[in-house]
Amino acid sequence: MTGSSTFSQGSPGRLNWLGKALLERTSRAEQSHPPIGEFVMVDGKRVHFSRQGSGPALILIHGAGGNLRDFTFQLADKLARHNTVIAFDRPGHGYTDAIHARGETPAEQAELLDQASRAIGLKRAAILGYSLGGAVALAWALARPEFVKSLLLVSAVTHPWPGGVGLLYGSAANPLTSGLVVPAISALARQSLVETTLYSVFHPNLPPEGYLDYIGAGLSLRPHSLRANARQVGRLKYHMSLMAPKYPTLNLPIEILHGSEDRTVYASIHAVQLQRDAPNAHYTPLPGIGHAPHHHSHLEIIDAVHRLNTLRN
Template sequence: MKIQDFRSRQQTISLDGVIDEPLQIAYTDIGEGEPLLLMHGIPTWSFLFHEVIDELAKHYRVIAPDMVGYGYSDRRDRFDRSIEFQADVTERFLEHLGIERAHFVAHDIGGGVALILADRRPELVQSMVLSNSVAYDSWPVDEMLALGHPRNAKLQPEEMREKLVESFEFGLSRKERLTDDFKEGIVTPYCEPDGIVSLVRNAASLNTNHTTPLTDRLPKMNQPTLLLWGEDDKWQPISTAERLVEDMPHAEMHPMKNCSHWTPQDNPEEFASATLEFLQRIPVAV
């Protein structure tokens, strides 16, 4: 899917009740049935899921927001960018949509947000699919630490594009999956002046202290959880998934062979089919 088509079906709402003025949230909302929330990571936006949304939406109401500071949601210097704050925004966003319970399908730092909410609001999180997620002290990775330096806020668009394309190439096992449409779509919001600044702010906010306090509480997270993990990931290695399976009482693992970090792009067919197979074993919420 081209970015123009993806953007054409995004909606935008003004979300109040989080900071002292409304935040603008861009999101996709398609399909019917139980709510399924897609949470992206850094340095992506909801376009990361552009090849799986339609398949998932055959069975669920799929909601894919751009986290604040990311994609086409609010990019102003008016708020915190931490995953704790992202959890606050996600709570308010679902409340705004009238959603009391949802399945969370979350990648990278989106997985950290899901884990925070599974602990904080267990009634809100019906299940989790965590794909190459941050956890414990597995993050932030060196590349994101470097990107968060304030000097990078002055990068020119082509300089930022080069950095990002290199990152996406490194995080794909199947190099043919670095298609022109994916490259264009995934980097475009971060090649705009305010997008460059916002992405650097996002990178500067990454803090392992927001997941390490959850470590002792993982055994109390009773949500059915699938660790859908690219085996080749050098940033969030599969050993993290193996540890989560040991620590979480209702977790299971689905390794994705010949896949690295960007699993929804490396193999969207397997990503969608494994997610659906897992979710359809979970009793419908009443």
């Protein structure tokens, strides 16, 4: 009886501590890295985006667990010299609202960003999709060919892959376990874990100086962002299996850039197969580059954008 009483009295304290820790971490993340762009409302959902430059419209879509700061750190400024560059926070990431709690499919994300793009006055655009953002870009092109002028896919997820998504992603995505796993990760994850994860993504390259402070990794550790990311990734493989058979119907120019040393999204599974499946795809391997060409291959990306802009389509 004594043990039961102690547990009953202790649980609320532990829960209160956890709730307080989550609120404090979320508050710190949002105070240190506030919105840096504009907002547009789409069907009651707030969509956060940045806009800079002038010229042909170029939309940037970030990857899993990221936000638009991944582009505004360096690349967006360079692209904006000759383009109107729009970088979006994907649903559930940064400061864009989630559409629902189940984990948005690439097609659902594309539809929200399509409506947001039209709401801010865009009529047609090239789209750069990085990593999971590449899956969203492909879904967008499949669903709205009248809007998507061309694609630049950087380290993009394009096809289903062998295996799963890992224990941590799986536990955070599973409705039966996410209620415990997500708050625990959000409250307890240390900066060292964030840094280790980022270094593994960049390997064999290194994050640029100042990137870790700029990106706002704490935004990705907020409970709602963690949950959205895990569930989007958890559903991704299935939806890629539905999308991949449709790639031969893509009637638009596609530039593919992929690091030869990428061990997060393998070029042999994604870039090589997309070049085979899509009739107008051009693949440029990036020797010695890992999963972050948008930080280490600026010239190649700028050249690819220029090639797409010079095409008459």
